[in-house]
Amino acid sequence: MSDESAAFLYDPARLYSPRYVHDVLDAHGIRLKKGLGQNFLFDRNAILKIVNAAGVGPDDVVLEIGPGMGHLTFALLARAKHVIAVEIDQRLLPVLKGLLGGFSNFTLVHADILEVDLAARLGEAGLMPTKVVANVPYYVTTPILTHLVESGVPFDNVTLTIQKEVAERYVAAPGTKAYGSISVVMNYWGRTRLCGTVPASCFFPRPQVDSAVIRVDLFKQPPVGLANKALFYRVIRMAFNQRRKMLRNSLHALETEGFALDRALAAAGIDEKVRAERLTMQDYARLADALITETAE
Missing domain, CATH: 1.10.8.100 (rRNA adenine dimethylase, C-terminal domain)
Structure with a gap:
């Protein structure tokens, strides 16, 4: 690919449109994998809603899980001191490098986040994230949260974009229909709040359901003592x-x-x-x- 072609393909002015997603995937010959839950968020307003919900500022090091094609990453890099993005799909690495390679405050890691020793890996890099931002399939949300909480890394908060129905279970109160085991556990891990919804039309390809943004402010110390x-x-x-x-x-x-x-x-x-x-x-x-x-x- 020539420099001129790359400049057009990865032009940030085209970033927030489904055409950008289609063109970049086509240029790299990438066919999305259903098993990875790949629905790329491209809507600018929705992305800014997530960045604002996370409260990202110039002193923050952000761990982003599942950057996909880099739409959210691009917005995070404009606000944060540094962004460490962990992507499981090797095919998307050149896409992310093409769009974001010019940023000095960007680190890209190819790995399954669930297999990363976060404390060791981040300690070696000399960067300790204060916040986590992720747009992940619902079926890995709880395993990822568990991994983050048990990692020993003192994250301030975790902001997730997940299926709306799942988000409602995360913030449900006792006695409600949505209240379940994850609702209880979330109250042990931190204070969780719903920060807004993201319509299905904001993603490519378009999923069948709407999503929601939740933020978990993690407790520095558990709210209750437990013997086991x-x-x-x-x-x-x-x-x-x-x-x-x-x-x-x-x-x-x-x-x-x-x-x-x-x-x-x-x-x-x-x-x-x-x-x-x-x-x-x-x-x-x-x-x-x-x-x-x-x-x-």
Whole structure:
């Protein structure tokens, strides 16, 4: 590709249009992979909404997960001190380099974010991100969030663009239809808020559903102490796996493993007939700890 052709192809003036996406993919012979959930966000207003929601400023180092074709990355680079973009699809690396290679505050990493030792990799680079921004398929959202939270990197916040229905579950309150296990866990990880919706028409190719932007302000210290975090997560999963059953019935398997379930429920002040969606994160934390203390007696 000649310099003149490349200059036209990657012209930022063309960036925020579906024609740009089509032309660049065609020039590189790239056919999108459904398994990677590749729907590229190109709408300028939606992109600015995400950058504003993340609160990116000139002192921030941003970790972007799934930069795709670089639309959001381009906007982040204009605001941030540095952007580290992690892309899993090797075919998109020349696309990102073609558009963003001239930025001195840009680092591109080819990797699956779930396989990256973030603390070690970022420490080696001498760059420790303060914020995370990602536009990822819904089926990897929770694994990615878990990976970020457990990484040991002190991120201030994580801003995600995900399916609207999934976003509603992330911010759902106890007692609502959307409230589920992930709603409880999100309250343990941080304060989550819905920052707006992104219509399906803002993506190429156009998905079947609208998306939403959420921001998670991660806690520096857990809001509750836990004797066994793995048990806390497990109790939540078990409760919601049979959410229409009474809580005691949903957790019956714990009793067969030797846990003093009835004593734990009583000690935590939880009615055995209550259903999973009625309990708060603090309720689940008390119950998990009570399972430890009451069984040990």
